[in-house]
Amino acid sequence: MRLAFMGSPGFSVPALRALVAAGHEVVMVYAQPPRPAGRGQKETPCPVHRAALDLGLPVRTPQRLRNNAAELADFAALNLDVAVVAAYGLILPQAMLDAPRLGCLNIHASLLPRWRGAAPIQAAILAGDAESGITIMQMEAGLDTGPMLLAEALPIGPRMTMPELHDALSEMGARLIPRVLEAIPAPVPQPEAGVTYAPKLTKADARLDWTLPADVLDRRIRALNPWPGTVTDWGGETLRILAAEPGVGEGAPGTILALGAAPLVACGQGALRLTRLQRAGRAAMPSGDFLRGSPMTLGMILG
Structure with missing residues (x-):
């Protein structure tokens, strides 16, 4: 034709x-x-x-x-x-x-x-x-x-x-x-x-709301990367969350419950383990590498 x-x-x-x-x-x-x-x-x-x-x-x-x-x-x-x-x-x-x-x-x-x-x-x-x-x-x-x-x-x-x-x-x-x-x-x-x-996505869709259930946030992270991405505030800095997986834990939404190989963050229901992260202006990396060079601590609140 x-x-x-x-x-x-x-x-x-x-x-x-x-x-x-x-x-x-x-x-x-x-x-x-x-x-x-x-x-x-x-x-x-x-x-x-x-x-x-x-x-x-x-x-x-x-x-x-x-x-x-x-x-x-x-x-x-x-x-x-x-x-x-x-x-x-x-x-x-x-x-x-x-x-x-x-x-x-x-x-x-x-x-x-x-x-x-x-x-x-x-x-x-x-x-x-x-x-x-x-x-x-x-x-x-x-x-x-x-x-x-x-x-x-x-x-x-x-x-x-x-x-x-x-x-x-x-x-x-x-x-x-x-x-x-x-x-x-x-x-x-x-x-x-x-x-x-399915409306057009904007940069505003990237911000994570930790009061949402962990399964909802897990889907957002899988759906919105690479663009517009998914981000959260981390001590006044924007932290990009590139990958995550469901975890076990409870606490105030956004609270870092555990560190280890990857930060475990409390959600509105359940928790998410953040497995790949990126600071502004830095390279993306697995969470284990990220934690060795960043001041992330237990009890810190992401928002």
């Missing part, structure tokens, strides 16, 4: 490569514009942009699509059979949704209608869901409301982290989208029951 691919983060790259490998004619790739990154704040292309260049594909990086008549005209002039969208980051106006012969298909990282929205992978872990999955859907104007063409489930292991689930779903999407394009399945409307939303 003659198609355009629209995506930006690393999640989308396997799908782009799979479409090229399947022999589809990818005539244009759309990605978010380069952003300042690193210590030097050098303008850096996003992962999909870099992958497209590696594959020898042309790339467009518009700042916006709405009220952008020139960009919409260029898109229509591509004479596409279909556009494949995977975590692109811009809302497609109706004229763009209607331009390809078969419309626009979205690779969404959840089992719709559960977790429509911007952060479905994190939301599934935060909620303690037993499974996630990929839904290939026909795009329409609503937020992830379009009819479904294909869906496949993936179990979420009890200790699965966001990067692990992210990578598994990314590879699943890359495997499913060529199947859909081989023979477009009949669209199935999404169920009206069971709709949930």
Whole structure:
């Protein structure tokens, strides 16, 4: 098929490569514009942009699509059979949704209608869901409301982290989208029951509330690292908590109950053992190494 691919983060790259490998004619790739990154704040292309260049594909990086008549005209002039969208980051106006012969298909990282929205992978872990999955859907104007063409489930292991689930779903999407394009399945409307939303994450979501139960905080740490991360106050300093595991203990929320190989911290219910930590401006390290060089003491309160 003659198609355009629209995506930006690393999640989308396997799908782009799979479409090229399947022999589809990818005539244009759309990605978010380069952003300042690193210590030097050098303008850096996003992962999909870099992958497209590696594959020898042309790339467009518009700042916006709405009220952008020139960009919409260029898109229509591509004479596409279909556009494949995977975590692109811009809302497609109706004229763009209607331009390809078969419309626009979205690779969404959840089992719709559960977790429509911007952060479905994190939301599934935060909620303690037993499974996630990929839904290939026909795009329409609503937020992830379009009819479904294909869906496949993936179990979420009890200790699965966001990067692990992210990578598994990314590879699943890359495997499913060529199947859909081989023979477009009949669209199935999404169920009206069971709709949930996964809002965009912000830096404010990183702060841990030790009054919450230990199992809730454990899921937050697994879901929100590497971004926005999970942090707590430690003697006036921000301490990043990169990994933890359930422990046994009780006390006032935020109190360090034990040290040993890793700090054990009291939660609203139960306790968490912090296994990987990072001070501001320092390297991340296992807790045993962290404790040998830091003034963390029994009874200290994290907050």
